[in-house]
Amino acid sequence: MRRLVPMLLAALAALAAGCEKKTQPAPSGESGAPTATAGQSAGSAAPEGSDTILLGEVGALTGGQATFGISTRNGVELALKEANAAGGVKGKKVAVRVYDDQSKPEEAALAVTRLITQDKVVLILGEVASSSSLAMAEKAQAANVPMITPSSTNPAVTEKGENIFRVCFIDPFQGFVMAKFAHDNLKMNKVAVLQDNKSAYSIGLADVFTRKFTEMGGKITGTESYSQGDTDYRAQLTAIKKTQPDGIYVPGYYSEVGVIARQARELGLKVPLMGGDGWDSEKLYELGSSAIEGSYFSNHYSPDNPDPRVQKFIADYKAAYGGVPDALAALGYDAARVAVEALKRAPDTSSASLREAIAQTKDFPGVAGTVSLDEKRNAVKSAVVLKVADGKATYVTTISP
Amino acid sequence: MAQLLQHLINGLAAGTIYALVALGYTMVYGVLKLINFAHGDVMMVGVYMGYATAIGLGRQAQSSLWGVALIFAAAMLGCALLGFFIERFAYRPLREKPRLTALITAIGISFALSYGFQLDLGFKLPLPGGYELSLALPGASPRAFPEIIRPTEWLIIGDRDVVIWNWQVISFLIALGLMLVLQYLVYRTRFGRAMRAVSWDHRVAALMGIPTDRVIALTFMLSSALAAGAGLLYAIKDTSVSPLMGLYVGLKAFVAAVIGGIGNVPGAVVGGLVLGLVEEFVVGYAASTWRDAVAFGFLILVLLVKPGGLFGRVAAEKV
């Protein structure tokens, strides 16, 4: 009886309701219990007063890539809450204004222009999707406002100009990491590739992987593709099964990979799946369940990392948003902290001094790996390879550039 | 050979879902000549209702027979109610207006549902006994749909070349059942006769004493319930639910309905199956990147050869 009442109400309200015991973490951010650090959060009042430094973020909060945008936003938000709890920057609070770009580059360009000219933000954070980041970079560079992208891995983004930085590694490196791992550690000779044709990230990784793996003497048995938002991959997997590969490289996002793993097992494909940082999310284990066990992916950091900073981040994030942070949240968190550090180091908030300060970032201890920016404004980081076991990712090895 | 068989099974499974969703499009189009663009999103809402029910039931109860029945019942009833409200407040006031007008409200509702469900807003109410009610919009992330039918192998062909799972069989039977019930409703009952009369000409039907408003509302509820059922089968098959799922499936099912001849009940079923198979074989034997282009190209080809779809007929205008 206890269970029936809430269920009925939920159905009547026509809202999809999670109806669970208190012990489980809340699925929505709004209802999360505020942590001690978030007590005097950036959440309350005071927008553009003189006591606030305003940052801008653009992310996909709706549309096909909303999941990633929301994770990034949460990471940024958490970083700023902590910074403000620790006294802010030069006695001022740091706040962020987030605009939704509906996963469209032209909306991202509009939002970033609005942030720069109307809201007068001193620094831009954003985008996950490289198309949108490229659009933003163009505008930020033209307006001479520094921009840090947390997770756009396409090399072209930072090539837009000296104002554009990133705190993650780039596609060519990550593709190489998995090719090397598959060939050297897993001793695979024949690998099939299943890429997301709607995602430049996925295509980029697949291309690099294919090239490197072939260079190392391996063979690509076939390349199939799907589109973000698909849920039925049986046709592609059946075609892949015929080529009898040793492994399948699926450089997509967790939202699809989990389901792909299940359907692969359902069709009797038992070889391990491999992927990139797009896999990193607690959702992967929910969506993939037992099917994803024994698969490998490259990532920025390992949640096993005993570093107290990492563990604290995971704990705080869980408390605030109810779930283990994914790679995008971690990168958003790092990007915001790099920004805050730069704000602290810079003598003023003019874009020139901010740019200088960001460019000098070296050995910055981020939760998603140590960040050192090279002269091309890319983070030089090593990557870790993780194996999925018992519903979580366990550390296997580190591969350096 | 095994591969061909596997593709056939995959294609039929996908096609069955398309067919069920397409039936909803076709029925609504039949009575109102309205392309109900919100249909896919109604389906999505239904899936989330089923999801909430399943979570509420807990792991043990959700996979029992009555649990599954309850999940389907809750989703289908909830969706019927949703369909009723949409028809009553968004379509009925516009019935005598230009057809495009209702189409725009359909789009508006589709936007509101699919984007609204991406919000991660919610609140909690404490209930006595250590429980709390959490009413929350699901948020943008996909969620794993619980395995309400525990997977076991039903039939193994060759050296595990092709495996047919129990849930595939059960889903197929449920889909078949739903189609038969619909067939019975449309062609064997008073309501069905009234529905077909309204579909022929709702003004004349009204003159003949058929309560057109009620028939149209019932048709909407029926098609929405069907969508919920289809959505649940879809969620069982592909194990994940997300707010945008309605958009993708809806569009494909719409194409299926048109291929079969929109407004034609058997046509929707055939259209769905044909589309599922075409997509499957394009991916399996040609290039997977061109799947959607081939699906739409096939649609255009069918329309050029048979302007009314496979089973539809173009009504000759009386001059």
Place this chain on the structure above:
Amino acid sequence: MSAPVQVTPEAPMLEAAGVSIQFGGLKALTDFNLTIRQGDLQGLIGPNGAGKSTAFNALTGVYRPTRGDVRVAGQRVNGWMPHRINHLGLARTFQNIRLFRALSVLDNVKVACRAETLSHQEHWLPASLFIAALRGVGGVGGEKGARGGQRLGEQLIEQAGALVLQGWWRSLFLTPGFQAEEQRITERADALLEVMGLSHRRNEEARNLPYGEQRRLEIARALGTQPKVLLLDEPAAGMNTREKADLMVLIRKLRDQFSLGVLVIEHDMKLVMGICERITVLDHGEMIARGAPDEVRNDRKVIEAYLGDSYLESHGGAA
């Protein structure tokens, strides 16, 4: 069976020879013959469902004859699109009034007036050069390529040519010639409205006109296409006696003023008998009689099939 054909000096403007129309198994019209010359005023009668409107549709190109030939101004027009048949000088009205309802009364007539304005564009030199150049580029000079491709290319040229030829560019640049032409069209349309007694309604929306005036507007619109033969489909339906009397006078007047051949479908015997010089009677898609009103009136077949006993009684047993 048919009465001897009157010999007139002019060539027939409209000629139907053995026209049959079949819908599936249904013979809607069998072996229909008709000849209309300039100055003729003929009637086509028959009971409901006799195939009168079908005959009209066959003559005007809405239906393609299953057998037999239709000739307009000496040209065989089987399978032509109705607008091309219209361009040869055949215009019609509709039984169930089909005005352009949301357009003004004036615009209704102006739509029809456009045909004349297009004809004298074709000698404009740049346009001919343009077409020639396109033909050169397209390589559709004459040799037969792949059939589909050739037709597509030709259609493309035709469409591109039409954009230039038919003076679209002139309307875009508002050339003086274009303005003068618009002026002429308006004047012509106004003149027709004057003739039909609709000038006072000039700027009203067609749908707001009373029934009788809508009928007259249909005639005005048909006259706008400058026809040589005018087909009137029950022009007096729904009019009162006075209006009908006026209409009779008007039709005669139009015939003389525009030197038309006129074919009238009518239910009202009095009207047909009153004005028509020759009458054709259809029953079940077959011609059962033809001749002068008096001949037809006394034809036993006609009386049996169409006029019936009640007519005999009320008219004092003409037979």
Place this chain on the structure above:
Amino acid sequence: MTTARSATTVPEAGAVVPAGLKGLLPVLLALPVLGLLEWLLRASPFATYLLSVMGVNIILAVSLNIVNGMTGQFSIGHAGFMAVGAYLAGFVSLMLKGVAISFLPEALSDQVFFLLALLVGGLSAALCGFLVGLPSLRLRGDYLAIVTLGFGEIIRVVVQNTDAFGRALGLSGIPQTSGVGMVYFGVFLVVLVARRIAGSSHGRSLWAIREDEVAAEAMGVDTTGYKVRSFVISSFFAGIAGGLFAHFVPIINPGSFTFVKSMEIVVMVVLGGLGSTTGAILAAIFLTLLPEGLRSLFTSLGAEGSLAQKVDQIRMPVYGLLLVALMLSRPQGLFGTKEIWDVLPKWWARRKKGTS
């Protein structure tokens, strides 16, 4: 807006102008206005960007109105034509990036190439429009609509699979040569064309097809030909809109030309009133500004923090509900099939009467 009005009102009030000049007058009036606009906005990138987006939306809405409103056909694949224009114009510009005409100043030479690219984009879109329009010989109503929808999706897949078009990442680095002046010259042209077609026998033929296809055919209107031509003209301007879009948006990407974009354009046309050019313009302006307006509203309500951040997501569902509300309260669209100058005076008179 200013330009659009000047373009449409002049032919109405042109009695005093000599006939020979009448055709050119709006152009002569528009050019200085556009120049002034460009000059005024030189230092405000946000306004420039927003106005450019708005301009492109106006072109799309007005051009779609030629097919959906004036001819009464139902096209729901307009974003496909826009994509063709955007990608081909962008591609041409990328090819010509390093080239300049020697005897012209660089800025002017850029504009010449830009115009060339636009023309290429527009013409290729028009060709696609022709191909899509052809089935209108056999297909009617909803079935024709599905063909346009299918076409739009096929274009998207083709772009997504073509390396020259940047596949999923899109085409970036297109020279940003477009300005407000150029965009609104496009707006001016499409409005001028739409209004002048409406005032000619061709426009009347299109209306006749919308009102009654059978009767139009019987009155000598080549319905198939006119339908195809309306598709050609409409898609030409969609291509121009796409070309303009490609030259002020930093990157064009298949995700920008989806079915949802097509529906947004349909919504503008229906909201403005099917067949009403001024209605389409106003609806395009309103619907472009609405999300930004909501954004301003929400940021002024909430501060930086969890709620304010979530609030930006609420825009889309609110947009959807607003559409429903708008259609319910005014089903015939803003102006019905009429233009603003037909509606406003009557409305004003009624209003005055009511108050006195």
